[in-house]
Amino acid sequence: MPGGNFLEFTRTHEWGLAIEAKQILANGVTAEVWDSGVISFSPAQTTTLDLVLSCAVHGDETAPIEIVDDLITEILAGDLVPTCRVLFLIANPAAVNNGTRFIEENMNRLFSGAHSKGPGLVNRERERTKKIEEYVGRFFQGAPKGERERIHYDMHTAIRDSAHEKFAVYPYQDGRPYSKKQLQLLKQLDVPTVLLNDGPTTTFSYFSVNRFQAHGFTVELGKVRPFGQNDMTRFAQTKSQLVRLLTEGSMVDGEFVEDDYKIYQVLRVINRTQEDFSLNFPDDVANFTAFNQGDLLARDGDRTYYAEKTGESIIFPNAKVALGQRALLTVMAIPVTQLDLV
Numbered sequence: 001m002p003g004g005n006f007l008e009f010t011r012t013h014e015w016g017l018a019i020e021a022k023q024i025l026a027n028g029v030t031a032e033v034w035d036s037g038v039i040s041f042s043p044a045q046t047t048t049l050d051l052v053l054s055c056a057v058h059g060d061e062t063a064p065i066e067i068v069d070d071l072i073t074e075i076l077a078g079d080l081v082p083t084c085r086v087l088f089l090i091a092n093p094a095a096v097n098n099g100t101r102f103i104e105e106n107m108n109r110l111f112s113g114a115h116s117k118g119p120g121l122v123n124r125e126r127e128r129t130k131k132i133e134e135y136v137g138r139f140f141q142g143a144p145k146g147e148r149e150r151i152h153y154d155m156h157t158a159i160r161d162s163a164h165e166k167f168a169v170y171p172y173q174d175g176r177p178y179s180k181k182q183l184q185l186l187k188q189l190d191v192p193t194v195l196l197n198d199g200p201t202t203t204f205s206y207f208s209v210n211r212f213q214a215h216g217f218t219v220e221l222g223k224v225r226p227f228g229q230n231d232m233t234r235f236a237q238t239k240s241q242l243v244r245l246l247t248e249g250s251m252v253d254g255e256f257v258e259d260d261y262k263i264y265q266v267l268r269v270i271n272r273t274q275e276d277f278s279l280n281f282p283d284d285v286a287n288f289t290a291f292n293q294g295d296l297l298a299r300d301g302d303r304t305y306y307a308e309k310t311g312e313s314i315i316f317p318n319a320k321v322a323l324g325q326r327a328l329l330t331v332m333a334i335p336v337t338q339l340d341l342v
């Protein structure tokens, strides 16, 4: 078992470890390091929850890394005793060290096998994504699904300010209904705003949903800031809910109340296909800002994109994405009653 702080150890082994390590903590919890940035904990007696907490799929999104670092440190010290099986992943240590979203390629466009597609493309982020897929498989399949509940929070922070500081992307469910209980757990995580994705993607959270029938979410916890500049008080409720999941299981407080949630659905996905791509609004326009019908949103070469409806709101605008990738999502608020919920 590596001595010292796990995040520091991870940052000194950017692309992996040659050997695995295992240790039974004094409280009986088994800790296993499977790779750099990959550590699982298994109590002798577990609740029915199998939890994956990932961060640093984008290396410059530091607040989730600090949260994960705190949780791992507390568990290794015996100050926090998990009652569920949990897998922590610090996905891209090299990009963390570099202070950038990625080194060569955005890992959150490489899941569900995309790492092995494309004309002869090989790079370390592709190799790392493939390994991370294997680790998630090993973890979830390490306890037969049966009645077990699989949850994966892939934690991020967003490039822009956001009208809803914290929000989750609820990936496409492959035809399954959405879950009231999971919405309640998100609200307890301080994330009552949810964006429903309406098709398969190559993101990490959709990989867990699609391959392992997990309740997987991309969770946006605030704005990207360098280490040392996060106001960790803004993450206190999120962290205490994670501690609660780890120690008590997935308990919800009270009944499901529709008015507690703000739900958006994707209207359009606008990809960048040309070098000459531009957004028609400044960098300080926040996520979830609504536009009026007819407003020009983006130009992609000769092609122009206008808001189709008044109230159409923008999410994740980024004119600098690689060609062929998503440069902007537009979304509309919908009533909770419109959801297929169980």
Ligand SMILES: O=C(O)CCC(=O)N[C@@H](CCC(=O)O)C(=O)O
Pocket (backbone or CB within 6 Å): 058, 108, 156, 157, 158, 159, 160, 169, 203, 205, 218, 315, 316, 317, 318
């Ligand atoms: O702020 C931004 O532009 C990007 C923040 C971010 O990394 N978002 C994720 C969302 C993944 C999803 O749609 O589930 C991403 O773009 O990978």
Ligand SMILES: [Zn+2]
Pocket (backbone or CB within 6 Å): 057, 058, 061, 156, 157
């Ligand atoms: Zn991110």
